[in-house]
Amino acid sequence: MNFLAHAFLSFNExxxxxxxMINDYVKGKKKFDFPAAIQKGMVxxxxxxxxxxxxxxxxxxxxxxxxDYRLYAGAFVDVLYDHFLAxxxxxxxxxxxxxxxxxxxxASLQTDFDLMPQKFQxxxxxxxQHNWLYHYRYxxxxxxxxGGLARRAAYLSESAIAFSIFNEQYDALQICYNEFFPQxxxxxxxxxxxxxxx
Numbered sequence: 001m002n003f004l005a006h007a008f009l010s011f012n013e014x015x016x017x018x019x020x021m022i023n024d025y026v027k028g029k030k031k032f033d034f035p036a037a038i039q040k041g042m043v044x045x046x047x048x049x050x051x052x053x054x055x056x057x058x059x060x061x062x063x064x065x066x067x068d069y070r071l072y073a074g075a076f077v078d079v080l081y082d083h084f085l086a087x088x089x090x091x092x093x094x095x096x097x098x099x100x101x102x103x104x105x106x107a108s109l110q111t112d113f114d115l116m117p118q119k120f121q122x123x124x125x126x127x128x129q130h131n132w133l134y135h136y137r138y139x140x141x142x143x144x145x146x147g148g149l150a151r152r153a154a155y156l157s158e159s160a161i162a163f164s165i166f167n168e169q170y171d172a173l174q175i176c177y178n179e180f181f182p183q184x185x186x187x188x189x190x191x192x193x194x195x196x197x198x
Contacts, residue, residue, distance in 0.1 A: 001048055005085055006021055009185065010044070013037070015112075016044060019042040020045045026117055055180055062074055069161075076146060076162045080166055081177055081181070083136050086098055087137055098137060099134050139166075
């Protein structure tokens with residue numbers, strides 16, 4: 001999953017949120033340098049990613065991108081899941097509710113700014129200034145996010161084909177999200193509770 005889903009699946013717990021958001025920027029034993037709550041967020045992040053990658057529905061969604069993007073198919077699916085979450089009226093009944101959630105997420109992360117890895121410290125101001133989490137709601141936001149993915153990836157030279165696949169297969173991908181996300185949320189909440197009880 002991508003940033004919005006990881007934020008949402010932190011269930012309003014500040015330390016868990018920070019760990020969940022910075023996990024991809026923390027390598028190996030470095031995770032033990034962080035407070036316990038943040039470490040729990042990293043464990044939750046990894047559990048969410050593993051559940052997502054192994055899920056039958058995610059494998060179906062990846063097939064749309066596999067021929068053109070091979071190993072990167074999953075990265076594009078992670079981003080587009082954020083789009084459908086941002087538009088999911090079961091989770092955010094209005095645009096205002098989504099935006100409030102995004103602003104609360106930035107404010108919570110800001111309190112842990114000094115603890116963040118340098119790379120996340122570099123991107124966080126842009127995330128906040130341009131309200132990335134909110135803009136996943138729009139296709140233009142997904143196009144930009146796909147472009148950022150292509151720039152960062154060692155073996156990707158473009159993302160335009162991925163964006164056209166996203167548009168062409170929009171309804172089929174929406175069905176994948178609708179089937180998958182409630183199961184992920186249930187799994188993440190169970191894992192969250194297990195972590196908080198230890």
